[in-house]
Amino acid sequence: MEAERLARAALTRVVEPGDERAGAWLRRVGAVELLRVLRTEDGAAERLPGMTAVRLEGYRLRAAATDPARDLAAVAALGGRLVCPGDREWPTQLDDLGDARPVALWVRGRPDLRLWALRSVAVVGARACTPYGAHMAATLGAGLAERGWVVVSGAAFGVDGAAHRGVLAVGGATAAVLACGVDVPYPRGHAELIGRVARQGLVVAELPPGGHPTRARFVLRNRVIAALTRGTVVVEAEYRSGSLVTARQAQRLGRFVMGVPGPATSGLSAGVHELLRGEGVLVTEASEVAELIGEIGDLAPDRRGPVLPRDRLDPIAARVLDALPYDGLTRIRELARGAGASADETLGRLYELHSLGFVEREGDGWRLTRSSPRDRAVRRGGS
Known part of the structure; x- marks a missing residue:
């Protein structure tokens, strides 16, 4: 062995x-x-x-x-190890890559890679992201971490870094998959971030200590991110983007693929929107991601607009209210005809509407109050 x-x-x-x-x-x-x-x-x-x-x-x-003994000693000095296929810590979902499976993985950090990978999700996106993209990545990262998910990304500038920082800010679990050695802080500007990930989570690489990144290695690194996780969320991506490579690889492997929509006019969201027109699922927050890739019971809250005073009216009262004109007084008989109700029913509902502030009485006529909830809804373009 x-x-x-x-x-x-x-x-x-x-x-x-x-x-x-x-x-x-x-x-x-x-x-x-x-x-x-x-x-x-x-x-x-x-x-x-x-x-x-x-x-x-x-x-x-x-x-x-x-000189493998030297490399093993170098990674051990960092508190790391080599994880090989067949090891207890080897994530078996990587075997889905077939002959493109990593030869082995160099790992820094104390957590068990296999156990973390069982409940992990990738959050990836553009390096030159917008403030919106950075906000969404950080919010998703923090929200997923708070729900017990491990957030995996590539430690790059932009969306990747924002996702890692969002997780770290709430004390959550995150793993960075690098296109270089685990001892090489790349990009240099993220040396501190990668160090924090190594201390609080995991840093993973196929390349041995000292290995340097290349354009091809960045692209190939994405297949590991896709295979390691249960699903991939793309926050911002142009038509030609490494993040879309990750998403398409995840699709081929049968993983969940999700996208966060952006402005229709934004080139940085064009790739995400194309993904959403195909197999991708639209998500806007962590609970929706967890509902898609999680276990039974991981449900996102129901989405609905605000409850308006009118929503609480029974059908007859709503019809009486609708029968009142926007301006002027109306008598009971006219209102009853417009509402399709008897005069007694209409009068009873008018007193209910009066107590709720919808209408007011003047002599034998009724009209909407000037600050009626229906009046405000009409002014806002509602009904």
């Missing part, structure tokens, strides 16, 4: 994240044998289908420079 762990630690320096060809070889021959073949070139053509001389040379250059 120790040989397997050392081999997988070494392979995280040799194999690029998401390399499905290497993943197939790993599944075929195992980590120890794959590393041996890549180091010695012995039996590469026979044992590793699709291996070419050029590709093998690239792997061999990397394999020759590996």
Whole structure:
């Protein structure tokens, strides 16, 4: 088992994240044998289908420079560890990635990655987000954390950082999945934030200590975020966005995909709106996310407008009120005809409406009071 762990630690320096060809070889021959073949070139053509001389040379250059014991010691000095498939802490939902599954994961932080992943949701979005996007991400992060959910994101500027900060502000659980080593604070401007996440939650990476980010590694990192969580919420995203890559990967894996709508005129919300026209579900707050991805009983509160005084009237009283003209006096017989009620019923309802402040009497006639609730509703454009 120790040989397997050392081999997988070494392979995280040799194999690029998401390399499905290497993943197939790993599944075929195992980590120890794959590393041996890549180091010695012995039996590469026979044992590793699709291996070419050029590709093998690239792997061999990397394999020759590996020192897995040093990497394991480096991450241990940070209070971290290497989590491998088959370990008790390995989140088995990552196996849904097939041959694109991570070789292993480098982890900083004390919580159990597998247990946290069981009740986790990703909140992702634009780096150059608007104040609205930052507010929604932070609010969602805090609300989900208060409901016992682990919020996973990528520690990038914009929506990612706002989601992490929202969770940290309420003392909740959050995990950052990086496109570099767990000891590399990237972006540099988020060094303090990543440190806080490592102390309060988890920092996770496929790359070994010292690994640097590249454009391709950012894109491939998103598949881990999608697979690790039960659902992905996109707050703001343009048509071409890494956040939409995460959402589409989540869709392919059968995870829930959600989007927070923005202004129809905002280019930063255009990608989210396109997502919502397809398989995405519109959400506006944490309770709606929890209702979609949670267990039975995680229900969002019913949405309804304010209750107006008129809403409490019985049907006949409402018809009598509607029969009163906006201006002027009306007699009982005319009101009864307009309301479709008898004169006695109409008179009884008028006294009820009078006690509620809707109408007033003048001689034998009745009219709306100048401050009638119906009058105010009409002025606001209501009914």
